[in-house]
Amino acid sequence: MPNSNGGGPTNSNGGEPTQLVDNFFRLEAGRMVSTLTRIFGLDNIDLAEDVVQDAMLKALQQWSYGKVPGNPSGWIMQVAKNRALDILRKQTLVQRKENEVGEQLRRSNEQSFAAELFAPEEVKDDQLRMIFACCHPVLSPESQIGLTLKTLCGLGVAEISRSFLAKEETIAKRLSRARQTLRDARVPFEIPSGPELSERLDSVLQVLYLLFNEGYNASHGPELIRWDLSAEALRLSELLLAHPSCNTPKSNALHALMLFQASRFPARLGDHGNMLLLQDQDRSRWNKTMIEWGLFYLNQSAAGTELSDFHLQAGIAACHCLADSYEATDWRKILSLYDLLNAINPSPVVALNRAVAVSKVHGAEAGLVSVTQMENTRSLEAYYLLYAVLAEFQIELGNFQAASAHLRKALDLTTLHSEQDFLRGKLEYCEKMSAV
Amino acid sequence: MPDLSSETRFMLILRGGKADRDFSPSEYGRTIQKYLDWIEGLRKKGVYEAGEPLEETGRVLSGTSGAIVTDGPFAESKETVGGYFIIKARDLVEATEIAKGCPIFESGGGLEVRQIAPIPSVEPA
Numbered sequence: 330m331p332n333s334n335g336g337g338p339t340n341s342n343g344g345e346p347t348q349l350v351d352n353f354f355r356l357e358a359g360r361m362v363s364t365l366t367r368i369f370g371l372d373n374i375d376l377a378e379d380v381v382q383d384a385m386l387k388a389l390q391q392w393s394y395g396k397v398p399g400n401p402s403g404w405i406m407q408v409a410k411n412r413a414l415d416i417l418r419k420q421t422l423v424q425r426k427e428n429e430v431g432e433q434l435r436r437s438n439e440q441s442f443a444a445e446l447f448a449p450e451e452v453k454d455d456q457l458r459m460i461f462a463c464c465h466p467v468l469s470p471e472s473q474i475g476l477t478l479k480t481l482c483g484l485g486v487a488e489i490s491r492s493f494l495a496k497e498e499t500i501a502k503r504l505s506r507a508r509q510t511l512r513d514a515r516v517p518f519e520i521p522s523g524p525e526l527s528e529r530l531d532s533v534l535q536v537l538y539l540l541f542n543e544g545y546n547a548s549h550g551p552e553l554i555r556w557d558l559s560a561e562a563l564r565l566s567e568l569l570l571a572h573p574s575c576n577t578p579k580s581n582a583l584h585a586l587m588l589f590q591a592s593r594f595p596a597r598l599g600d601h602g603n604m605l606l607l608q609d610q611d612r613s614r615w616n617k618t619m620i621e622w623g624l625f626y627l628n629q630s631a632a633g634t635e636l637s638d639f640h641l642q643a644g645i646a647a648c649h650c651l652a653d654s655y656e657a658t659d660w661r662k663i664l665s666l667y668d669l670l671n672a673i674n675p676s677p678v679v680a681l682n683r684a685v686a687v688s689k690v691h692g693a694e695a696g697l698v699s700v701t702q703m704e705n706t707r708s709l710e711a712y713y714l715l716y717a718v719l720a721e722f723q724i725e726l727g728n729f730q731a732a733s734a735h736l737r738k739a740l741d742l743t744t745l746h747s748e749q750d751f752l753r754g755k756l757e758y759c760e761k762m763s764a765v
Numbered sequence: 766m767p768d769l770s771s772e773t774r775f776m777l778i779l780r781g782g783k784a785d786r787d788f789s790p791s792e793y794g795r796t797i798q799k800y801l802d803w804i805e806g807l808r809k810k811g812v813y814e815a816g817e818p819l820e821e822t823g824r825v826l827s828g829t830s831g832a833i834v835t836d837g838p839f840a841e842s843k844e845t846v847g848g849y850f851i852i853k854a855r856d857l858v859e860a861t862e863i864a865k866g867c868p869i870f871e872s873g874g875g876l877e878v879r880q881i882a883p884i885p886s887v888e889p890a
Contacts, residue, residue, distance in 0.1 A: 395816045
């Protein structure tokens with residue numbers, strides 16, 4: 330399976346690790362908070378986070394003198410484990426679940442009970458349990474994403490608020506409200522099973538998809554691509570797939586879709602950080618390994634009878650990834666997939682993308698017609714891509730004045746610098762052409 | 766390359782600093798990395814000899830035969846010694862310059878530079 334994130338420290342000095350991979354603490358924090366939350370109870374995520382904070386502080390105090398332990402991951406977990414057992418022994422806190430566990434610890438042989446609590450086969454599934462808790466349908470989508478980023482991806486409040494251009498205070502409030510909601514709903518810390526699984530898994534997949542797109546589309550902020558968010562979505566999706574009950578056709582389809590999209594990351598930006606459209610991308614820079622894995626998962630996703638929108642979107646993305654050039658793109662197949670997508674999950678954005686496919690197969694005039702036939706275009710009126718697409722059709726038809734008007738509208742509607750630069754370039758071209 | 770064997774050794778005693786309770790996991794990683802990079806730089810220059818952290822807690826002994834034993838903390842946490850480095854330098858001025866590069870100052874901590882007193886070896890009679 331492709332590894333989307335780096336592991337532990339690397340060696341560069343005669344066997345003594347001197348480089349901590351940037352993600353090391355982030356990933357460890359996600360693992361440790363999940364395991365400690367199982368032990369302390371979902372009521373006590375805050376306590377779990379405190380313990381992890383203490384462990385990282387100890388690492389900072391000790392490793393900064395030049396010696397990083399040979400197994401940093403094991404070291405830091407051991408510190409957290411000792412601290413957790415300390416807390417359970419002391420029974421100083423009054424939370425319900427924690428006392429139960431503390432009680433058991435005091436009654437049984439401490440060593441064997443502690444070993445049970447931290448047994449590898451339990452620890453292995455803790456992050457999955459946490460994914461299901463963070464993506465529980467009682468939470469709003471923004472809380473689900475926030476909580477996932479905080480507890481599973483190890484992002485700090487300041488980092489999350491930068492990602493969403495929100496105030497730190499807002500994010501902090503959102504997180505504590507989300508935790509309270511989980512407490513009130515008495516959400517169990519477990520991988521759901523039985524009839525509940527399918528709905529809960531859908532909710533998880535939806536959050537991963539949003540998280541991936543947050544990184545891929547960067548709906549706000551100056552950066553076009555925030556790979557870290559998308560990489561996290563891929564990492565968590567890999568965790569899901571590794572568990573038999575979560576390895577469903579739909580989760581395979583989502584994984585394939587994300588891999589296909591991610592394969593184009595390296596080619597999406599031009600030399601000046603400007604956005605490049607599919608037709609302008611250097612396809613040799615697409616990540617071949619990711620495309621191959623994408624095809625693998627797409628194949629896996631065909632195992633059942635289910636045809637989800639992830640299946641169709643992955644199919645469309647695969648068509649693009651498999652075309653050697655933009656000209657060689659199989660637009661007929663793409664159009665048929667959009668037709669299906671439009672049938673099972675109609676949305677203005679799907680219809681707009683379908684219109685592009687229509688124009689490729691039947692010409693720009695037909696594309697324009699299919700935009701005018703779209704229903705519910707109201708929700709698209711504030712969407713810059715609608716105008717960018719209309720401009721593209723008009724350019725193809727040689728109507729540069731009409732194209733310029735659409736481009737100006739599109740420019741008003743996007744705040745991303747890279748997109749603005751792109752649209753401005755088009756506008757200049759159209760203005761020049763309409764002056765001729 | 767100067768002949769380091771003839772140079773004087775200094776101990777840098779680090780106090781306080783290092784962590785902010787609100788650090789995110791990545792910030793812990795980045796902070797540790799700054800220390801590792803600084804140490805690596807000293808190693809490359811051939812002036813690094815050793816460095817070790819101290820545990821936060823211990824005992825303080827005083828009085829006759831160390832009869833008065835107390836637990837830490839020994840002083841306010843910003844004064845607590847966190848560990849030490851041993852470096853080589855020509856003189857106190859140079860050792861001080863090296864010490865200025867220590868990342869501890871970025872987090873409000875401080876350090877003390879002390880020369881390790883040389884004990885001349887006794888020539889066999």
